[in-house]
Amino acid sequence: MPRFTTRPQLRGDFGMVASTHWLASATGMSVLERGGNAFDAVVAAGFTLQVVEPHLNGPGGEVPAIFQTAGGPVRVLCGQGVAPAAATIEAFAGMDRIPGSGVLAASVPGSFDAWMLLLRDHGTLTVRDVLDHAVGLAERGYPVLDRVSAVIATLEPVFSRHWTGSAGVYLPHGRVPAAGTRLRNPALAAVYRRIITEAEAAGGDREAQIEAARRSWSQGFVAEAVAAFLAVPVPSSTGEPQRGLLTSQDMAGWSASYEEAVSVSYGAHTVHKTGPWGQGPTMLQQLRLAEALGTRGEGADFVHRVTEAAKLAFADREAWYGDPGFTDVPLKELLSTGYAAERAALVDDGRASLELRPGRVAGRTPFTPPLHLAQEAPADRTVGEPTVQRGDTCHVDVVDAHGNMVSATPSGGWLAGSPVIPALGFPLGTRTQMFWLDPDSPNALAPGRRPRTTLSPTLVTREDGQAVLAIGTPGGDQQDQWTFTALLRILNGVDDLQEALDAPMFHTNAFPSSFHPRETVPGDLVVEPGLGEDVIAELRRRGHRVQVAAPWSLGRLAAVARDPETGELRAAADARGSQGYAAGR
Template identity: 50%
Template sequence: MFTTRPELAGTFGMVASTHWLASSSGMAILERGGNAFDAAAAAAFTLHVCEPHMNGPGGEVPAIFVAGDNPVPMVLCGQGVAPAGATAAYFRSLGLDIVPGTGLLAATVPGAVGAWLTLVRDHGTMRLRDILDYAIGYAERGHPVAPAVVDTITAVGELFRLYWPTSARLWLPAPGPGELIRNPALAATYRRLVAEGEAAGADRDAQFDAALHAWYEGFVAEAIDEFCRTEILDDSGRTHTGLLTGADLAAWRPTYEPTVSLDVFGWQVHKVGAWSQGPALLQQLAMLEALGDPAAPVSAAEVHRVVEVTKLVFADRDANYGDGADLTPLLDPAYAAERAKLVGDEAGAALRNGLGRLPSYVLEGGTAPAGFGIGEPTLGGSSGPGLDTGPEAGPAFRHGEPGRLLGGGKLPRFEPPGYRREEEAAGRYQRHGEPFVNRWGTTRGDTCHIDVADRWGNVISATPSGGWLQSSPTIEGLGFCLGTRGQMFWLDDGLPNTIAPGKRPRTTLSPSFATRDGVHLSFGTPGGDQPDQWQLVFFLNHAVHGMNLQEAIDSPTWHTTAFASSFYPRQTGTQLVIEERVGGIVDELRRLGHDVEVTDGWSLGRMSAVSRDLETGLLRAGANARGQQGYAVGR
């Protein structure tokens, strides 16, 4: 099949990411003798500079990796936690029923920098100065700005001018695509981090420890604490101070954890735990395997089965996932087989109210969220009580584990669909594949991804995100802003993802790793709620349909919006969004009852992937042409 660029192959090293400068920085580190972890960190710090609308130092990163001396995949958790003052009762006392998507209230502890410093200290080979050199150079001397960055700055320019002056001073007037932009304050922050590290002496580990201290207990933590006492306008339409304090930063450090894994389609697939949506990919694969022989790639039958499985799995996600939740029952193959029986010949999830259709869940033995009545919808020949939001009750999907919903039989409240389409129709959203940004900074799907493999057997998949330039005002002395990952918490009491001090939000960040017959495969994509849908299509293409990495990435893809968004304002959708390159199957999908939205043929996802054959040492890589930023490099 046609591919936008070749699948790379070699034996020295491979770096794939969502921006060519990050991939080149990572490869330069490999050429200088660094390993995959050094290269991934250098690429990540470069992404802080070159994709500031997708991630930043105030954000977070989960990663899955294997080391050459220990091929058991492990998770690096760079997801910061909610502040000590973050309780549902506090937010309700402010008159809020959801966490704002912008401003300071949604800030969690910035985890990205700590995670990368910890990884390189423990598993890398190079010094802090070497890792930060490329990012400092691009921030200090400038880099050609990508068009998507320009579009984002333009979209939120009014917000910056009127309410966030520190951001206006850094980003306005908006540059033109390809112009050089600089961030001298961020360069100074990283230079000071290097200086404080090197002040600890010649010992490499001591330098990284000193830099970690400077970030979480020194000058960075002090500046964040001070800035969070500022009144800032957020999505609620009111000003609020933040909850994050220096004490919150001092109390947190990155951790290593086991992966959650499942054997499917002859591979062992590894994901981050219940504090991410990662296990959803495992559930989707298990259900598709239970359905039997796969359909032909990019056929109406395959799209229908994948989408219907996704709706069921994401119902489980919303009901059961959260920091500390036990997902063992949901990953039981017997459970997957039972859930697979709910996939019917027609599209499901069609509850209606006066504002449009809502995805729904059967609450067997439980209670419905406030404002919902009880109806009798059916799905795929099954029947049971469901949620009825109006006179036109239709098919409903069941959440997992009937009668034992972890949230005490409750589900979070959702808003009806329409927000995104109304905003797009009014010209207030800028759409570039997965991200959505409106003029007030409300953002969906702003993330990056990095895959690296080296000749020594080290492989890493990482998904940096958060701290977007449009999420929160710039902390002027540091050159970056805080993240807003706390918007993914619910304020309803008693749910697995209810906000609480020291708790990680159930994020959408979802790096992937898979092993089979001596092959290590690292892959991932940005995309808000969509990564585990686009990654599913990629994995089926590669693992089931036999496409190489680049073919699997370039093949047409799709996703559904029929579940509650993880981002403010937490609304639902109904669409099956599919790239126009799928051709004539669109009519068939509509006949099956899908609400099909055909989008540009090269617009969904920004997948990248690398693999390593442990026996031969052969390395392969591919990256996405969508977005016109991602590249794989290697030799």
């Protein structure tokens, strides 16, 4: 572990917000200072992230969250929209994989309804209150990050030739905005202002206003604008016309929902994740494997065991995970200590595996997807989720003085995925690319089905059930590797959150990517040079095909914590990416 941290761990007793962008953290803290609770703060921060990190998420995307109200049970908020009614395997005849960009890959946008549902049931503020910061930033402009400018520069030919709506927002005056300049999105600001107006027309009751806002989105002018945009063929990134499958009826027929978390104990703590419609249970499988393998400490043994366990867990993800409303996921068996012991026996401490090895569960044969092998993972797969330009995701954690705690991972609907709808100022998402077109897959495409998302927030409780930690990161398939590594360090005794986040990171791509073109890189291990030359040499000796990434390039973790005994709150945010910050007092 490092003997230093890039920043101090924040400590206080009023409230803490940690996110992947300083403006979102500032928004959340502003809401807490104005008397809002953790749910008000996370909703406002979520809408801010849509504006200031448009290369990573947007209103057309989705969000899962895991939360606990003070003294209440841990719950999951599912803001993952489903496949449209017309999205059948037959609709993609002639393709072996769903495209990673364009309107064909759109699922029902889930984030707006999810944020509003959380606000209605657990927040205290109004629609205007939580949209205020996002509206202001979209109207007045926000500082363009280096990464935003670089993504737009890469996409400039696509925007200029084919996606004129995107050019209208992201090529102001016909030019790529330079890093540090201000970028506005007046169309999006107008959408949110109209939603506020229609919400307040419902009267003075807060919940009535929120319900009116939800209708404006899913049954009102937003859904109508989406339908009008898709009524004619829309060009793909290559200019090929595509007729979208999403309809206003799809949007009207779906709403966000709550469900129980999936959980396992680790020592004196319990770790909570989404169900197998997300990849969250892979972290729980990795915890079981860590117990079976005795994975602790640092150095080559730690990296080797964590990596080999990840390969086994993610092989099981491909074999068994999917929307449990459509497929029988043997989750109880996958998370059992007996199964973990069987799987741990496959780990050779002296040699890296080059195989994809899903487990046989309850006598059932695992599904094995077609493997598209690559000698080396594309460089940007190490940082996130690919579309036209490899993208990423956002994350935000909040805790307040009352003990309310929430972890959320907004994503999708990024500017590289599909063209901006001019009337709305944002593009649709591309989440259906995560389905397989093989009907035997537990994650096979079907109308009304949730794609098996990579989005994976984490909440941890202690033995009496009180929440003590919320943590997460962007990063697609890497989310439950980077977060797992940091969490294992914390649960094994690293008390300083910032130290746990700053420690050198690593991950593997030795399983099918969740994103087009769905590549697998056998034996792959991507590491930060901070692991040290001796550790890296030993990992290579054990057969890992090691890629040394740039320093400080893997992950963008955020975390908040609470001590129920003293009421002390803590927070930290990863310095990687030079944009994530924690705020609190």
